[in-house]
Amino acid sequence: MSHFKGGIAALLAAALVELVAGPASATITSYTVPISGAQDAIIDNLHHTVDVTTTTDVQRYDLATHALLTPWSAVGASLRSVDITTDQNFLYIADQSAGPTQGVIRKVNTSTGAKANIFYNLAGEGAGAYDIVRLSNNKMLFTANNQFSGGGSPVRFIDLSNDSVTTRANDGVERQTDLFRSADGRRVFMTGGNTSAGDVRVYDAPSDTYKVATNVWAPLNGIAAALSPNGSLLSFEGFNVTLSVVHADDFSLVDALPTYRSGLGFSPSGLLYMADWETELFRIYDPSTLSQVGSFPAGFDLDPFIVGNMIFSADGGTMVCQTGSGLHVFEGVPEPASMTMMGTGVAMLALRRRRARANAEPSRQRGRT
Secondary structure, eight states: OOOOOSOHHHHOEEEEEEEEETTEEEEEEEEEEEOTTOOEEEEETTTTEEEEEOSSOEEEEETTTTEEEEEEOSOOSSEEEEEEOTTSOEEEEEEEEEOSSEEEEEEEETTTOOEEEEEEEOSSOSSOEEEEEEOTTSEEEEEEOOOSTTOEEEEEEEETTTTEEEEEEEEEEETTEEEEEOTTSSEEEEEEOSSTTOEEEEEETTTTEEEEEEEOSSOOTTOEEEEOTTSSEEEEEETTEEEEEEETTTOOEEEEOOOOEEEEEEOTTSOEEEEETTTTEEEEEETTTTEEEEEEEOSSOOOTTSOEEEEEOTTSOEEEEEETTEEEEEEOOOOGGGOOOOOHHHHHHHHHHHHHHHHHOTTSOOOOO
């Protein structure tokens, strides 16, 4: 796998997007950062970087200088998901590789890049870790990538005070279970994407219980999901599941929404950002008013088959959309009170661009449901 080296200035594409808001205007500056084979990303608010896992390395993008820093190389063998401790001092990374009887989680010091290995005993999975998230009770929760069809995996925890690994008693999840956490780490949405039953759960860290454990009776491939900052609301969709916002406590419906499919994320203020591939806009939805309150152009091709990972800085001013090809960084994301919708002109312009591409590529499949 090739990694991004040198030529940073030539490969960073900056664009200005004007959001008209009455007599004044807010400006979003966007940067495109190519990173080959990007797996997952997290914002380090202490060091003002975006840390991105590739198969073996951790790439680091400096939000102050808008340049890639020297990567931390040879961190693991098959890195995937990453999360960061509350104090922003350590990354914990799920490595899908494993030995005959043990798997490994990679721990990286965010100041020095020093690496430590956290080993755990396999339970017949035949492969390593799959996804990992930080909890509010000073633990990490992670799932495994079971190599065998139909096989399940234990739910495991890492105690961040001593890095000991424990298994949740009498609890297993589907192979390749994806995890989505609230900003405070209180709630985790768990989705099993390998059966038609559509196993979903909402884990509550303070009580160590599942608030929801049910099936949606649809395959969960192409899943996009996000929890509100305090974990009270959940939004999710997939190729076979329509977009909605529900109460995380009991899965009761807040609102059904048009299907946008290319990514979801809650900002620190509790607004839901939705990537709309049909008009190439990021749409902003306020769950408290059940209405769209803003939008701005993505500036790149939103693909309905590639779900972006949307994350925000602690102050909400920076939004990062991570795809397999790298990062799209948006600086100066405004509060909805200071902005209005871009209106028909921007939407039609984006739609014309997409139609032109569709005419140029008649064989490309679109609109899959």
